Every structure is written in structure tokens, then in C-alpha cells.
Amino acid sequence: MTRLRVAVLFGGRSSEHSISCATAGGVLHAIDRDRFEVIPIGITRDGAFTLEADDPSRFALDPAHMPEVVDNGTRVHWPESSASREVTVTAADGGVTSLGDIDIVFPILHGPFGEDGTLQGLLELVGLPYVGSGVLASALGMHKHFAKTVLQGAGIAVAPWRTLTARQWAESPDVAREAFTALGAPVFVKPARAGSSVGVSKVTVEADLAAAVETALAEDDVVLIEGMVVGREVEIAVLGGRPGEPARASVAGEVVVTGRDFYDFEAKYLAAPGVDLICPADLGDERLAVMADLAIRAFEAIGAEGLARVDFFLTDDGFVINELNTMPGFTPISMFPTCWLNSGLSYPELITELIEVGYARGIRVG
Secondary structure: OOOEEEEEEEEOOOOOHHHHHHHHHHHHHHOOOOOEEEEEEEEOOOOOEEEOOOOHHHHOOOOOOOOOOOOOOOEEEOOOOOOOOEEEEEOOOOOEEEEEEOOEEEEEOOOOOOOOOHHHHHHHHHOOOEOOOOHHHHHHHHOHHHHHHHHHHOOOOEOOEEEEEHHHHHHOOHHHHHHHHHHOOOEEEEEOOOOOOOOOEEEOOHHHHHHHHHHHHOOOOEEEEEEOOOOEEEEEEEEOOOOOOOOEEEEEEEEEEOOOOOOOHHHHHOOOOOEEEEOOOOOOHHHHHHHHHHHHHHHHHOOOOOEEEEEEEEEOOEEEEEEEEOOOOOOOOOHHHHHHHOOOOOHHHHHHHHHHHHHHHHHHHO
């Protein structure tokens, strides 16, 4: 059996660098080595592409020592044109070695410069197939304002919001205060282009609004101020199909916040107390079917491919979408693989499915 050569790409310039590394550790450990030959490529926090050791233990998620890509002096070079799929590496001593032809890239990157269409654009330029959404869907999924705008246009309910730019904040800070008043306390202030709850604050009094906006602006120059939606926090995973096949949704999971303001970074990845994850969520067949249909509609509305996690609030009036993530957290304990595990697809099988679907669709970039 001929194995596909897969470049697993992780790290990156965003504040979610360590989570990407932890995801890579899980994938390197679980990927089917009988089917795939793995080339681990790390991206340093400065954006250098380096050849990494194929050692999952180096990227284990340890709250005391978060994993990261350290510059080892190597430099990975992508194909010079779409006529070739050969990737090479320059060693620290200057020697150049071929890594062979890459069949597909698995970009396990979260946040800007990886999940936002920029990396996807690079891969499109050199003609390498990859796992996940293309340039447009990645950019839309990453930018909360435009994702909400598209979903709203597709007739899908989203959490109410106002958008604030860094320039508006500097020149007319009253815009933020007006949004706070219009939406009603409490509100959530978050960067337009960040994930894993990085830079997100819950604001219950106007006096705390300025600090929340500054925290969000540290991550992006566009900020969303969202009104709080009262309801159960439920999430569902979507897998795109091969050419000609429909997308499908998993069972749902639920986030139950008991002792924190919201489901923040520490609760998601550092085992902080005050949040329980329940999968499968107790929704009943009828509500699960409605949720799955909405998730697939949202997936298709932005033109997503490969995978996504769609986060909802279940209110008294029905489902409201909070966010759609085109490269969701993918550590073995993250909600996306957990939902599929409870739908009958193991973590190694999920990795195989994503790679095979991406490879089957890869003809579009040839």
C-alpha cells in the first residue's frame, strides 16, 4: 500500500500558537502510520517554517510548560511553482535536502496567519492540496463580523453585535459606550479575528468597557461588542464530504458553565475548574436534527470545506449561532473530536477521514 506523504503544519504567529502545537502532538501520536508518511513542519512565532522531529511528546499540552515551535535553524521551502510538489529543507549548516513530493498539507493552525485564509492562499499559489476550507471560507470564518453578516443574510439567527475599529475607538470612544447601552449589559467584547476565547472579556458595568476594548484590540484592530444571549451553550461538529457527497453533522456537545464568567481559554485548555463538557448533549432527536440542519446550512453559507465546529445558544425561541470555526480545537479532548467520537468515529479515524477528504478535493488546486 502506497502511503500518502502528509505535511503536518503547526505553530504559527498567532496567540494560539501553543494550542496548535498541542493539537499537532495529538495528531502525530494518533495518525495511521500504515496509511500516511508524516513530515512535521513547525512555524515559529516569527513565521519561520522549520522541520521538526516526529516526536509527539515534544508537543504535549502541559499548563506548566506550554508547547511551542523553537527555531532550530532549519528552513523548509515550498515548491517553486505549481508544476512541482517537492518540498526541500535547508539544514542549520546550509545543506539542502529534498523532503520529497507532498501529497497533502494538514494545516493545524488556529487564529490569524493560519486559519484566516493567508496560509491557504500560499498553498493555493504553489498548488498543494490541503485539509480544510479554502481562502474565502477561512477568511470569513475567522472574521466574526463578516461571518455573522453572511449567516444573517442566509436567514440564520446570530447573536446581536456591534463592530468597533481601532480608529473609531481612538477618535470616537462614545461609539463603544453607545453599543453597550443599545445591547444592554452584560456584553462580551472580543477580537474579530481570534479564537480559543483569547482577548475576550465579559463586561457587566460600563466602567469596565474601556479595559475590555483595549484587551481585545491587543489581538486585532477590529472588535465586536456582543449582547449576551441567555440559553444553553451547545456545539456540533461538521465534516465536509468528498466531491459529490453532502456534509454531515455529529451528535452535539454542551458546555455547562458553573463557576466562571464564561468558557474561557483556561477552561478550554488548562483544565481550570468551573466548566463541565457533556457529550452527547441531552437535546432529543427533534432538536438535534434542527441543530444539525442549521450547522450544515451555516457551513455551506460560508463555503466551508473539510471541517468546522458550529457553536450555538439554545434559547426559548430556538437556536442562535454564536460562532463557526473552520479549524476548531483538535486536541484529543477538544469538543470537535469528542463529538465525532460519540458519533462512532475515533480520533485516528477522524484524522484519516479529514486527510482523505482533503486529498479527494485537492484536484481543485492542481
